[in-house]
Amino acid sequence: MDGVKLTNIRKAFGPFEVIRDVSLEIPKGDFGVFVGPSGCGKSTLLRMIAGLENTSGGRIEIGGRDVTHVEPAKRGVAMVFQSYALYPHLSVAENMGFSLRLARAPRHEREAKVREAARILQLTDHLDKKPSALSGGQRQRVAIGRAIVREPEVFLFDEPLSNLDAELRVQMRLELTRLHRQIGATMIYVTHDQVEAMTLADDIFVLKGGHVMQSGHPLHLYDDPDNRFVAGFIGSPSMNFVSGVVTRADDTGLVARTEEGELRARVLGPKPGPGAEVVLGIRPEHLAPVEAGGLPVRVEVAEELGGQSFVHARSASGSDIVFERRENRARLDGQALRLGAAAEKVFAFTPEGGRLR
Amino acid sequence: MTRRRLENIALAGITLTAGAIWIFPLYWAFVTSIRSDARVVSDGAGLIPDEFNPTSYVDALFNTSLIDWYINSIGTSLIITVVVLVTGMMCAYALSQMQFPGRRLLYLVVLASFMVPAQTLVVPQFELMNRLDLINRWGGIILPQLVVPVVIIVYKQFFDALPKEMKEAVVLDGGGDYTLLFRVYLPLNWGITTALGIITFIMSWNAFLWPFLVVTTENMMTIPVGITQVNDAFGVAYARVMSVALLAAAPVVIAYLIFQKRVTEAVMISSGVKG
Ligand SMILES: Nc1ncnc2c1ncn2[C@@H]1O[C@H](COP(=O)(O)OP(=O)(O)OP(=O)(O)O)[C@@H](O)[C@H]1O
Ligand SMILES: [Mg+2]
Numbered sequence: 001m002d003g004v005k006l007t008n009i010r011k012a013f014g015p016f017e018v019i020r021d022v023s024l025e026i027p028k029g030d031f032g033v034f035v036g037p038s039g040c041g042k043s044t045l046l047r048m049i050a051g052l053e054n055t056s057g058g059r060i061e062i063g064g065r066d067v068t069h070v071e072p073a074k075r076g077v078a079m080v081f082q083s084y085a086l087y088p089h090l091s092v093a094e095n096m097g098f099s100l101r102l103a104r105a106p107r108h109e110r111e112a113k114v115r116e117a118a119r120i121l122q123l124t125d126h127l128d129k130k131p132s133a134l135s136g137g138q139r140q141r142v143a144i145g146r147a148i149v150r151e152p153e154v155f156l157f158d159e160p161l162s163n164l165d166a167e168l169r170v171q172m173r174l175e176l177t178r179l180h181r182q183i184g185a186t187m188i189y190v191t192h193d194q195v196e197a198m199t200l201a202d203d204i205f206v207l208k209g210g211h212v213m214q215s216g217h218p219l220h221l222y223d224d225p226d227n228r229f230v231a232g233f234i235g236s237p238s239m240n241f242v243s244g245v246v247t248r249a250d251d252t253g254l255v256a257r258t259e260e261g262e263l264r265a266r267v268l269g270p271k272p273g274p275g276a277e278v279v280l281g282i283r284p285e286h287l288a289p290v291e292a293g294g295l296p297v298r299v300e301v302a303e304e305l306g307g308q309s310f311v312h313a314r315s316a317s318g319s320d321i322v323f324e325r326r327e328n329r330a331r332l333d334g335q336a337l338r339l340g341a342a343a344e345k346v347f348a349f350t351p352e353g354g355r356l357r
Numbered sequence: 358m359t360r361r362r363l364e365n366i367a368l369a370g371i372t373l374t375a376g377a378i379w380i381f382p383l384y385w386a387f388v389t390s391i392r393s394d395a396r397v398v399s400d401g402a403g404l405i406p407d408e409f410n411p412t413s414y415v416d417a418l419f420n421t422s423l424i425d426w427y428i429n430s431i432g433t434s435l436i437i438t439v440v441v442l443v444t445g446m447m448c449a450y451a452l453s454q455m456q457f458p459g460r461r462l463l464y465l466v467v468l469a470s471f472m473v474p475a476q477t478l479v480v481p482q483f484e485l486m487n488r489l490d491l492i493n494r495w496g497g498i499i500l501p502q503l504v505v506p507v508v509i510i511v512y513k514q515f516f517d518a519l520p521k522e523m524k525e526a527v528v529l530d531g532g533g534d535y536t537l538l539f540r541v542y543l544p545l546n547w548g549i550t551t552a553l554g555i556i557t558f559i560m561s562w563n564a565f566l567w568p569f570l571v572v573t574t575e576n577m578m579t580i581p582v583g584i585t586q587v588n589d590a591f592g593v594a595y596a597r598v599m600s601v602a603l604l605a606a607a608p609v610v611i612a613y614l615i616f617q618k619r620v621t622e623a624v625m626i627s628s629g630v631k632g
Contacts, residue, residue, distance in 0.1 A: 050529065052529075072529050073532075081525070083522050087523070087541055088545060089544040099530035102530055103531055146526075150530075
């Protein structure tokens with residue numbers, strides 16, 4: 001487990017607490033992703049691991065070594081920036097070999113490592129070009145090559161794909177996954193795009209306001225969110241939420257009455273009694289039209305994607321409810337429906353956002 | 358179309374006239390310099406060259422300390438240019454990229470000194486050099502000319518505009534401030550550096566007031582100061598004065614012709630700062 005370990009990490013810029021008590025561990029060779037809304041502190045956390053930002057408290061370990069106060073170049077990390085940050089006056093090969101030059105590595109060693117990185121990244125034909133002569137995707141590959149050449153224990157990526165167009169982003173995402181398999185080094189990746197997080201990560205860390213809200217395997221976070229924030233953040237389109245009041249509670253769950261209908265959620269643990277407020281969450285793919293019960297809605301528009309469609313409907317209380325349909329393409333626009341879901345697919349949350357399991 | 362033509366002709370006319378006005382003194386100086394002193398002051402010495410008499414050039418080269426002045430000018434200007442660029446760049450780097458108390462105040466001082474005309478500093482500077490016992494010494498000529506705030510300001514603006522990630526990439530690659538400055542930032546701004554180098558060189562080549570005040574030993578003078586000696590030692594010897602003046606201006610003119618584009622750039626950069 002000698003990957004990256006953070007213990008009680010804190011960071012304050014003056015009076016602003018940006019990172020509050022973060023402890024996490026990314027095993028060696030894992031692909032960890034920090035994800036969260038803008039301003040949640042993910043870049044700051046990554047930069048602290050890189051050593052570009054000093055820590056206000058806590059301990060950072062890389063490969064079992066305490067690096068909290070070690071200078072960036074000696075931590076065994078390499079970073080890939082969103083803006084690439086290539087050296088414009090140097091060729092691709094010189095860009096990639098710059099760190100080895102500074103370290104006064106022998107020339108043949110440097111050239112061999114640069115060639116190897118170029119081979120992995122399919123940049124061999126571009127080694128003599130200047131960055132300005134490359135496309136965005138190629139530039140990002142050079143930036144990754146610059147990291148590979150240093151043979152770091154940990155690769156750090158701060159939104160490396162967000163300057164690329166959508167198609168290239170998907171392609172680079174696959175390349176990153178392949179690269180990770182090939183190199184096997186620990187990688188930490190920052191993004192605000194939960195799709196990127198889901199597709200790349202072995203472990204996702206969902207951050208909000210300087211806290212880790214939940215961490216774990218992407219599908220675990222999807223299937224079993226700890227709180228309303230994670231439930232809403234992971235998954236696209238997001239989970240539907242409706243608030244209601246508990247009308248019945250028994251061993252297997254509770255029934256909540258919303259403004260317009262009734263839904264049953266499975267809750268095995270402690271649960272609030274009748275009269276308590278709850279928020280119910282249902283993913284779009286778990287909602288389907290039912291004959292009786294459920295939530296009455298009026299369909300507004302459908303996003304037809306071919307294989308599936310996302311139907312946007314409005315409930316009587318005015319909230320937007322999305323559900324997914326496959327195969328059946330009959331138009332529903334303007335129709336009134338009742339939507340229901342199996343009790344084990346309905347998540348219950350307290351009004352404060354905690355999960356009732 | 359014809360309107361366009363007329364405009365072009367008019368513009369060409371204006372440019373040519375301006376050019377003629379600009380070149381006339383040089384032309385006259387040249388015509389004078391190839392005449393004998395007697396011919397220069399005689400009646401009917403017109404604007405047309407009517408005599409080719411290189412005596413004044415020979416005189417200027419061999420009977421004055423012109424060669425010494427040349428060497429002095431080249432030496433001091435080169436030293437001043439290099440030192441101004443290196444210190445200016447380093448100072449700007451510190452002001453732009455490093456965190457230390459008093460940084461803003463220091464920059465304000467630089468800005469303020471940019472507003473103070475050099476002439477007003479002559480008396481205290483002279484007093485200072487006197488106390489340091491640098492009158493009639495190379496140090497005395499060079500030191501006060503090393504302060505060129507505009508160089509610091511231009512470099513600082515350039516450094517300020519560079520993305521922070523570039524610096525961080527260097528830090529992660531294992532480089533320090535010197536690596537960043539001399540192996541990344543400097544190669545990124547050769548244009549600015551040559552431009553600033555050219556204006557600094559021309560400024561110190563043409564500097565008159567300060568070198569004139571601080572040096573009285575003839576063989577330590579720079580060319581602009583040396584010219585005054587030609588006047589004094591031989592009375593008003595127009596031909597010789599003009600030939601010395603032309604020889605003095607020659608390097609700058611040649612440099613200008615070679616680096617024309619860069620000089621224009623340089624003037625624009627430094628006046629852009631002046632606003
Ligand atoms: N140098 C700094 N000084 C003061 N506050 C800072 C500094 N750097 C970041 N912050 C603040 O810290 C918070 C977290 O910033 P950070 O860059 O880590 O966010 P992020 O999660 O990466 O967001 P984004 O997705 O927009 O990149 C923000 O509120 C930001 O304003
Ligand atoms: Mg960020």
